[in-house]
Each structure stands twice: as structure tokens, then as C-alpha cells.
Amino acid sequence: MHLVPPREADRLSSLRALGILDTPPEAHFDAVCRLARTLFSVPHAWISLVDADRLWCKAASGIAFGPTPRGAAFCDHAVMSEAPLVVEDAAADPRVRDRAIVTGPFAVRFYVGIPLSLATGLPLGTLCIADTVPRRMPDAEVERLRDLGEVVVAQLRHYEARVASETEAARRRASEAALSEANRYLTLAEQMAHIGHWRVDLASGVMTWSDEVCRMHGLAPGAPPAGVQEALSYYHPDDRARVADLVAAARENRTDFHFKARLVRRDGEERVVVSHGICNVDAAGTAIALFGTVQDVTEIDRAETELRASTALLDATLAHMDQGLLMIDEAGAVRVCNERALALLDLPREMMRAAPSFDAVRRHQLAQDDFARCDGTLREVLMHAPLAIQPRTYEHERANGTVLEIRTVPLPTGGAVRTYTDITARKAAEAQVTHMARHDALTGLPNRALFRDSLDQRLAALRRHGGSCGLLCLDLDAFKAVNDTLGHLAGDTLLREVAGRIRACLRREDLPARLGGDEFAILLGGEADARSAAATAERLVAALRRPVDLGGQEAVIGVSIGIAFAPEHGLDADTLLKRGDLALYRAKSEGRNTFRHFAAAMDRAAEERRRNESDLREGLHRGAFSLHYQPVFDLASGRVTALEALARWHHPTRGTLAPAAFLPLAEETGLIAPLGEWVLRTALAETREMPPEIRLVVNVAGGQLRQAGFVAAIRDALQATGQAPERLELDVAEAAIAAESGRLKDLAALGIGIAFDAFGAGASSLGALRRLPFGQVKLDRALAASMATPETADFVRAVVALAGALGMRATAKGVETEAQLAALREAGCVAAQGFLFGRPVPFGELAPLLCGGVRCPGTPRSRSA
Template sequence: MIAAKKVPGKFNIEMFDDVPVLQRKWHAGLRPGERLPRYEDVMLGSLGRLADHIVLLKDNNEALEVSRTGRFIQKWLEDDRWDIPLSALSPDCATALGEAAASALRNSRPYPTVAHRVRDGLVQTYDILALPTFSRWGGTLIGVYVNERAPQYNLLDAIFSTTDEGVLSLATIRDAAGQPFDFQIVHHNQGASRLLKLPSTELQWRRLSAGGNLLCLPEVTERLLGVINGGSRDQFEVDSDDRNLRLGVTAFGDILSLTVSDVTALKRREASFRLLFDNNPMPMWVFDAETTGFLSVNDAAVQHYGYSRATFLRMKLREIWPEDEWVPHNQALQQVGDVYHSGRNWRHLKADGSEIEVLTFGRRVAFDGRDGFLVAVVDITERRKAEARIAHMAHHDGLTNLPNRERYQDRLKQALEQSQPGNKPVAVLCIDLDLFKNVNDSFGHPMGDRLLKAVADRLRSEVRGNNLVARLGGDEFAVVMASDVSPNEASDYAARLIKTLSATYNLDGIEVVVGASIGIALSPGDGDTSEELMRNADMALYRAKSDGGGVHRFFEREMDRQAQKRRDMELDLRRAFANGEFELHYQPLVDLAADRISGFESLLRWRHPEKGMISPADFIPVAEDIGLIVSLGEWVLREACTEAAKWPADVKVAVNLSPVQFRSRSLVQVVVSALAHSGLSPLRLELEITESLFLAETEANLAILHQLRELGVSISMDDFGTGYSSLSYLRSFPFDKIKIDRSFVKDLAERSDCVAIVRAISGLGRSLNITTTAEGVETVDQLDWLRAEGCNEVQGFLFSAARPAAEVEALLSRFGRRASKAA
């Protein structure tokens, strides 16, 4: 295109069209399949005057080189050299060219940008366009177009004209004797006009003696005259009704350079700071950032620390720090920036020598012309004490103040970690008090709590070194022996603990005696984790309790096998109940006088799909422990009643009840539901219980038994004669039947004492009008003895083992009974 003629003072508008022209030329030279156009298609040919504005850069993969430059470029660069590194040019031009060329190469596209050049305070803006091309001689050439965009402007004038501060130049006016007495404004910016609230035309050439603005105040003139006479500089503030101005003055011969700043907002912030600082209830101070001396303290700091204000202001920070914290305090000061928030708790010393724990928050401030630091202090002494109490409570038992289970487990894990290098044994002792429940039942829980405290004191006195004793809950305690303990040492220690804990306790004048049982597990043989050792020590404790208590037992692998077997059975039981693997078998009860079947005892059987029939002696106790016996017992009642309803009307069915079923408190409703569902008469249902039912909650259980009797259901006591107080139970409840345990029947023919017991029970039954049934009859001799002693009923293998429900009819027929369903 043809260049338009430049007009002085104007910039060339048509030059803005050069950039799109060059971009179109670049795209026109781009051939299909090529990443860049060729150099000769873009840079050679009809460039005309544009060639004067182009610098050709060569990319040699290491650095850019200046290959050719046009006349305008040479003037712009102030350098006419060719074949030189780009870095040899002035930094401002080299940087602009290098960045444009790098962007064009990176994108493989023309790259337009804008650059600025400053010379002698004058700023010129340039358009730049980098055009990457492919050279047939090898490598890449970048043609960079440069042209000025707008007229130059003076940088200092621009800064002074746009700044919010007022800038003025004042010429000194002297009298005939050469003494300065007045000043005249010879230059100012718009900021000065705005701050002094006068139009620019009125300020220019105005003498200060003419008045009309803040600079004309006598005190201002006096300060200005002082600067002229002293040849120095000054800074001061001038206040009016609504504003505060800060003046900075520097003398250059008879010319004063004056800056005016509005500090109204700053002064108001300072006033607010003073108000917030002085009256703040939080201790606060300002210290010198260089000397660490206190510059100011508020009333709260004086009251809280106990130093007088005068004493405070003579002190340095170091004097309120404990000596052992001087180093970390100093390190924190060296790293502090403009804002500080303590990342840790610090200790401070009060005037009376006491220590407090604090958090500090700070901000750098200018204070009375000094670099200062404003600090606010939060006293967390009481909070830390409360946190310590809470932390102690979280890891200690509230009653005995011994470590709790969580603290014990942490200590055990720590002991195991420390023992690993030498594989040193760690012992775990689980301690359970014997007969503790009797103390609670006899004297009440407050007495039981006092006993636990006394036990804790005795245990605490027996623990030394790294060992630890804890209360795990209830009357269960534990000790970890962490000092490379041997089995003999653990055994001796356990024996000593049992002896110590078994000695008489005097509690409020009452002598109390309890014992202790202990289970022991040692690492690594009995486990190398805290969970394994605790579990195995607990199994050893169970063994000690089973052996009568008052002893200690070590863990044995057989215990673990039995425990695993027990866990497997628990899982199998739950699955078996859900899958309907249980069934009822029925063993006949034979009336000796009538020589016929009077009823059947329903007996629960479990047919495991893989293990076959499992003995009730194995699974009933487990079902009771896990609570499954309640649901299982409800099913047995319903199933037995439903089956018995098919038998002759004078044939009864007996169902065994577990003591656990009584604890559910819904047993009566379950029996009523089973009878209603089956249509069986209550008179044909017998419920068998054992004397263990009377060992706990006797009154509540007796009430349930009476409710069942009111329904018309018969109540039998099973295994009579094997317990401690069977005779007293006959006084507690009018049983309909007592069943003589098979252990007495088995040896009738050989042992006279068994004959005496059977005779006594039979006689007791006749006297109390209670039916007697002998269990476990297997021989004719046993039957003859029982008949001779007056027993009413018998059952046992002599007549039949328990048989499935489908065989009941055959059993009835065998004994000459009609097996049709009762009407």
C-alpha cells in the first residue's frame, strides 16, 4: 500500500492497515501440506516501503540472530549492524523481538503484539508482527514487522499529571536585602489543584502571601522559609476542619519541590487504632521491630501481666520470655513477615514470676515514625489445663483413675514395637475379680465402686517401671509387662497379684473378701499384635475362671482352636435357623401304672448339611449365649404344639425351656400364641425348666411360672436332685412333675445311695402329690427298681430313643395305643 504522509504531531493512522496486509500475505504463501510458507513467498516481492519496517531473524536452534534490517528498524534499534546475535541489541528492543519471534515459532502462526520503548523520559508505542517462514536454504527465518502506533509522550509528565498526590514547584521571592519572604507557584499538577480546592488557572503564578488556600497559612510559610534557609528538606502536616494534609518539601537552590498528600483517612484509622488499642480488653502492645523494645502497651496488658506501664516501656520482649524459649522466640521473630499468627503455644512470664501459656497475633505497623509490630495476646492457660484434664479423662477410667482400655491398647502397641528389634517377650495379664457380683448384690453398687477403687490402689502399688495397669471395664483389669519378661516371671507376678487382691478389704467398717483370676499371654508365641495378645489372654482368663477361679492360666493353642470352633458354630447356628435346618424328635414318656405312653418329650435336633447331626449339648449353650435360643425356642413351642395336636387327646407333649427365654419377658405370649396357632389344649402341654432358672431374678421368674400355670399348662422340674437347693424350690412353686436325673437311674442296680435317692424323691412326690418321672432308663433291672420305688413315669432307650415326628404313630401302635387324631 502507499504510505500516507505524516503530519507533525499526528500519528500515521493508515499504518494500522499494515498488520492485516502482512497476515494475509503470510496465509496466501502457505501451501497445502506445509507447516510454514516459504520465505521468498512472503518476504520477497511487493513489500515496497514495508521492507523498511522489517527485521529478519534467523533461528539457529540456539539463539536468534539479526540477519537483515530495514531503514526504519535501524533507526528504531539505534543500530545498523547485520549478522549479530539478537542479544547484542538494546534490552528493550531485543526482549520485544525475541518474545514475538518465540511465540510465532511455538504456534507456527503470525504473532501480533505491542511494545513500548523509553528514551530520555519519552515513551513510544510500537506495533509488532512476527511472521515465521521456511527457508529453502535450511532452517527457519522470522520476519518481524515494527511500526510506531501513537505519538510519544513524556513519562514524568504523565505520572505527575495522573497521580493523586499534589506536586508543585515554588520559586523563592527575596527582598532587597536578599532574604526570602514569599513564594510563587510556578508549576503544579491537577492533583494539587484538587487537594487545594482551587482551579488550575488561579494556582498558576499565585503568591502564597495572596492567601486563599492551606499553603498560605503562616505556619506553612514559616516551615518553607526554614527549608530554603537550611538548604534541607522537611515533612509536616496541616490540619483543617475536615481534612489532614501531609507536606513534603525539598529545596533545589531557590526552587522548592512540594508534594501534598491527603492523609485524612490514615489519621482517622490511627484514631480508630488508638481507640481499639487503648480500650481493648485483650492484652496488646506495640514493639520496635528492630530493637524489640516495647513502644506502647494498653491497659489490659498492664493489668494482665502485672508490670507498670513505665516498667513495660523500659523492657524488651526477651524479658517476658522464659529463658528456655529464647531461641525459638528469636527464630520466630526472624521469620516474621507483615502478618503473624503463632503456629504454636508460647509461654510468657508475668511480673510475679508465674508463667502463662498464650497465642499471639501480630501485624507490622508504623508507630511514631518507627517500624513497629502490633501484637494481641490470648491467654490460653486455663484452656490448656481444661484440655489436659479432658485428655486425661479420655485415656483414664473415671472411677479408679487407672488408664482405660484405649490407653492400655496404645501402651501395649508401643511395648510391642519396642520389643521387636530383640524379639523380647511382652506379657499381657487379664484380671477378673471372683465373687465381685456378690458384693454388689449384698451391699449395693456404691460399695462395689469403693471395692473397685481399693483394688485399683493395690494393683497400682504392684506396677513398676514401663509396666502399666488399666481398668478395661466392670471388674476386669489388665496389666502389660513390657520389660523382657519370662514365663516364670509372669507366673510369679500373677500369683503375687492374686494373693494381693485376695486379702481382706475393710470398707467403711465392713470386711469384704474377693478373689482374682488371671489369664496370661506372651509375645511373640501367643501373638505379635495387641489384638491377638488381648484375645488370647482373655481366653486364658476364661480357662482360669472355668477351673474354679483364684488361679492363673497361660494361653494354650487348644483354647484358640476351641474359640474358633465356637465362632464357627455361632455363624452356622444363625445360618441354620434361617435355612430351616432344625427339626424336632420325640421320646415317649411311659406311664408305669397304665403301661402305656402318656406323652412325648420334644427334643431339638440340628441336621447340619455337611457335619450331619450335631448334639444339643454342643449347640444349645451357644444358642443361649448369642440370644438365638429365644427365637429358636419360639419355633420349638409352635412346632411341638402343632405336631401334638395330631396325637390322641390324652397324649401330652413336653417342651424344654431355657432360662434365657424367661429374660425376654414375652414367654407367656409366645406360649399363648403357640397354643392358639395349633389348637392344642393347654392341659396337654408340659413345660420343663431347670433349677438354674431360680438363680437370678427369682421373683420375676416365679411370676411368669404362675401365669403359665393359670393357662392350664403343666410345669416340670428337669434334672431334679443335681442342684444345690432343689427342695427349697419345691416350696417356692407347686410343680406338677419332677424328673429324676439319669445319673441316679444309671447305677440303681449297683449303688445303694442311688436307690436311697430315688426312693426319697418318689416318696417326696407322693407326699406333695407331684408326678415323678425317671430319665435314662435303659435296662429291665432299672425299670423294676423304679417300679418298686413308686415312680410314676419313665423314659429312656429301653422304650425308644427320640424319633422324628413321622414315627410317633408307629410308637403309639407299638404300645397298643390308637394313633388317630383326637377329636
């Protein structure tokens, strides 16, 4: 451990302030060391400086050492005071005898150290002399060494002065740099804020201004004006006098001033500036200078102008917008309330002018409404909920029936905007749209979607809780005939009347629906049983059987009804509807204008129908069909005038089937179109070689007439087989006429013959006879069978007369006996066909007939025969 002087921190601070430690050797210090050796006849002399933990040698003579630990030499003792340290025999001195300078290579035995102090009590180092032998040194010699030490101190003071000078120079440079930096920052700040400063010396009249003021005037930086008058000349002529008066008044009255004016730059651009100025006075109160700032506020002024315009536009928008609007500040006060809000919420204008709290407005609003009409959650929101942190929208119906959509949007600065939109009309429209989406537009009854949802819900409840329900499926009878005869408007009127009668027959808990077209359904309410369902069905049949007046024309229809029950006939909607439809089909097939309950046998019949449909499709695919032909005889000549093509289905298990066994199924399944096309093409191809005077007759079903490409298909078939259109005659049954949409006229225009087939089997529309291009009328085969009765005979005579009046031939079908033939001849029929003349056979077996070798019975032969 080394010794530490009393004021070690101050001493070290003074030493390090010199900046001398670790500096290169200097000649004047080395000279002192050489002089000391010579004066005191010693081998060693050096100047050491004592740092915190080391001894550093600034100069030496006769000895050389680098930085040495402070405790390895004598100097830590020498700097303990300002008195010289004299060691006459180091080996005998316990303070230093163990130090390396004594025991080591230098072998110092004699030592004198003079403390070097720049300030009292702060020795920085020592001037040392040493010898390798013990010695005594007189006091006079010690004083002489002290004088030499003062020389070293003087050199250190020179060091101190130089350091002080350099420090001051550095401080000045730093101050100048800081001032320059401050000026640069001031210039940047002025540029960024568009603020400049200026000064007028009142004694000399000299005016100075900053570079930013130059820029405002459109001048190059560093170009000050010649004086105040030139500076005033930059202002707009309309502002110049006012600015000059303000400056003069400030100088005279030694007051501050402020103005806003327009500058006109040399390029003609106008800038708006704001200037603040003060008058500087000296101690005697004499005005010595005017100083001020000027700020370019052109953009601010323009923004303020735009803001005023925007504010005016906003005010106009708020006053005329369709929404009510309240703006609430962060303290909860209503700062904006437009006219629409006053009207929608019945707010007093006087209350809103006073910027009331939003809570006060809310209390007033709720007082106007029947608050009990709100549900609990909404009531809690309206009464107690704070303004929303997130946007929130809800609806509220006021006591006067107005429905408001209330939306609250928080503002970033606190508070919120609340809008009130009158959605009464929209809600009514939505309700209407919802009603229309779930109800039939024509009758107002629930539609298929609503009925299906209600049925699903009812069945779900039955599955959970038990019970029963009844389903009625309705289909109008003879509706299509009314629609086709009297038109769609009459049909719509009829459907509306039907809907009204259905409603009148039902209880309040029953749900009627129109499923589409003339199909209706009823979901019976409450527990259902067969007897109550039958009673309802009977009422419906009776009600819908009554005639309907359609604008002076009376229409009579009927209804067929199928009844099914859950859970007996199914617990899912598809199954229950399917079985209701099966019961409906049974009612139609058993006479119509009646009802039937579903029975298991109906499922079996439906399965049989599905098998037959599959077989029919497969038969068409495999080519399991052939054609037989039945001749049509002219009753006057007895010769064959036409062949009617009749399809035969060669069923793999049921044998050969006539058309009556499969044509209805083909009509229902849509297979009639491909089957009919096959019949047409095959018949045209097979009869190409028959005599030209004989026509080919092909039956046409309604499903074929409904095809958009039906006419083109017939034209293509004629071209493919080379047959003339005049060779072809199409028989159109009464049931198919309803599907006619002008195609028969197109066919007649090609030269194809058109016949009204099975006339008398149904309603036999006389309007169709007049409207459509029929060339002949073919009587239904049932008429031939009943010709023995006077009524039928009279009817046939009337039909034949009507056909003649319309320019048509009358042909009898289904003739099986000589008596029937005679009666038909007498009634006026000119042609006939039936089993009496032979059963239908393949075309190849008709050669004798086609050659004229066979005549119909009862025809007289010519003498030449």
C-alpha cells in the first residue's frame, strides 16, 4: 500500500488538468535534470509526477525507468507535504529500505525529493536526486535544490497556462459552434413554421430581416430592404396605409402592435401574413428599435376559408339530412342537434339550444314513449347504458308507431355521434317482402315454403311430444279446361274464389296453402282423426262443386282430395306429402270430386307404377316396341283411305301390350315425347311404299305438343323418309288440345292433316273446333258402342252435321258390328275403322287391303267388279 496525501482528490484533479501525463520528453525538463546532477555531484536526477497508482517520470538523467507502481519508490513520501524529503541512508531508513529502488539494480542509498506544487498543499510530483552511497546534504544545498525545483514549477505553470489557453479557445470554439448551430436551428424552425423576424434601428433607420422574411417576399436569402418604406411597399395597396399607421403608432407610443395583411410578391403572387411587433426602449425610456416576427399564414388562411365553407356546408347538410343526429362531447353534453332529430324525437328547441346533457335528452325521449312497450333488455339499454365504446345499432318503436334505427358511433376524442333513422316504411316493406316470400301472391294463402316449414315444425313436435295431425292434398278438377277456354284472367279469378271457399270451410287452427297451379294443401290443426278429416274434405268437395260466376260466364269445377295422417302414415314431411298425393291420385282415378284416405295398397300401386316406368324406359332403350296398323275405310267406296299407326310394347313378362296399357304412363312420366317421335319416324319409314292415295294417321299426345321443337321434328322426319306432308294426318285427342300453343296451325300450313280425335269423350270444346285447323272429327269409340240408344244416335247426327257445317269429315272409330256400322252410315259418317274391318296388324300383312282387294262390309260392288 502507498501513502495518500490529505487532499488526494484535489491533487489528482490538478495533475490531470495539466494534461502532462504520458507526454513525450521535453528539452527544458531534461536540462533541469542534467543541471541537478552536475550541481550536486550525484549519478541520478529525475522529475516524477505521482498519479493515483503509479509514478510517472517526466524527465531523467543518469537513470531510466518507465511507469512505476507508486509504492515502489520514495515519491509517495515526498508528496505528503511541501517540505523536502531527505534520506541519507536508505538502507537504514525503515520507510524505504524494502523498496525496489533500494534493493533492486539501482541500489539507491541517498535520496532528496523536492515537492512540486502549483497550489498550496497540492504537491503534484517531485524533483529528485539520488546516489548509490549514503551521504549527508547541508541545508544550503537543500535550498539550492529547492530553487531548482521552482524552475520546474515555473515550467509546470507554463504548462498550466497553455492548457488554460487551449481550454478557453476550445470553449470559445464550442460556444461559436453552438451559436452557429442554434442559428441554423432557428433558420430551420423559421422555415418550418414560416415565421421570420425583423428589426428596425430607429436611430439609423437601418432595417434587417431574416432569410425566411426574404422568402416570404420572393427575394433571395440575405437581401434585406433598404428601409422601412421599401418594406411597406411590399404590402397590398389596400393594406399598406393601415400597416404604416400601426408601425408609426407603436414607435410613437412605445407600444406593441399586431396586424394581418397581404403581401404582393414581385411575381404577382399574394401571400397572407401575420406580424407581431414590440418597441424596444432604453433605460431612459427612449425608443431605440422596433422588433417583430412575421408569419406566412396563406395556407392557414386558405384552410380557414375552406373550413368556414365546409362548416356552412355541414350546417346545411345537417339541417336538411333525412337522419336525426346528436353529437355528444366527452363531458356528455349535446353539442349538435339537427332539425330532423328535433322532429323525430319531439325535442323542445329551447332545451336543445342550452346544450343539455345527453342523459337529459334521453330522459325526455323516454318520457314521450310508452316505455312499458320495450322488452327488458332494450329498456335496460335505453335507461342505463352509457354511450357505446364500440359502434352499436338497435331498433326502437316509438309510441306513435314510428320505428327508429338508432346507431351510436364513438368519437376518437371522446363522446359520440348518435343518429336516428326513420325506418318505418322500410320495416313495413320488409314485412311485406317477408309475407310475399312466404305467401302466394294470387290467393294470399301460405305458399309451398311456408307450408313445408309449418309441416316440418308440426312433425318435429309430434316426434318429441307425441300426438297426431292430418294432411289434405287437393287438386282441382277441370280447372285447365276453364283456364284454356276462358283465359288466364278468368283462371286467376277462379283460383282466388277457390282460396276463399277453402278458408271458409276451415277452422282458425287449420293451415291452408297453395302449392302451385291448381294444387292446394291443408294442415289440420289440433288432434286429427279420420272422421274429422273426412268431414272437412266433404265440406271442401261440396263448396268447390258450386258454380263460379266469372264475369257473366258460369264455370263448374270440382276437387279431388287425398288424406294422410301422422304418425300413422309417416313422421317426415316428404313421406306424408307423398302418401297424401297417392290418396289424391286414387280419388282422381275413382271418379274425381271426392276424397280418399291413404291406404297401404296405394304404396304398392305406386311401387308397381315405378316398376312399370322403369320397364317402359328400358323398353324404349332396348327397342321393345313395334307398330301395327288399322285401316280406315271410306264408307261410300268401301276402299281404304288411311292407316292408323298403333304402337305395341313387347313386355318381357306381360307379353304384347296395346297403347291403352302404357300410353297414360308415358304421358305422366314424360316418356311420351321420345316414344311419339319413334312412332312417327318408324311409321313414315314403313309406309313409304303404300299407295299415294292412302294417308298415314299418327296419334299426337299433349306431351308432344308441349315440346318447343315439335313442328321441326315432324318436318325433319318427313324429309328423312321422303314422305310428302299431305300423306300425314295427326290425330289430336281432346285432352291434348289444352297443350296446343299455335303448333297445329304451323303443321296445317305444311299441308299435314289435323283431326280432332275421340270427340265426345269429354267436354268436347266447340271453341277448339272453330279455332284450330281440323280437317275431320273422329268420334270416340264409346259412341259406336251405344249407337242403339236414341240419345247417342241423335248426338252423332248432330256432330256429323256440325262437322259438315265447318267443312270437316266425320269418322267413326271402334266399329265392331254390322248394326253399329249401319247406324253410323245412317247418321252420316263418311269413314269408319274398328275390329269389324280387322284387327291392327303389322304393315306387311296389309297387302291385300292396300291393293283394293278387300272392301268394308255393306259396300256395294261395281258391275265391273
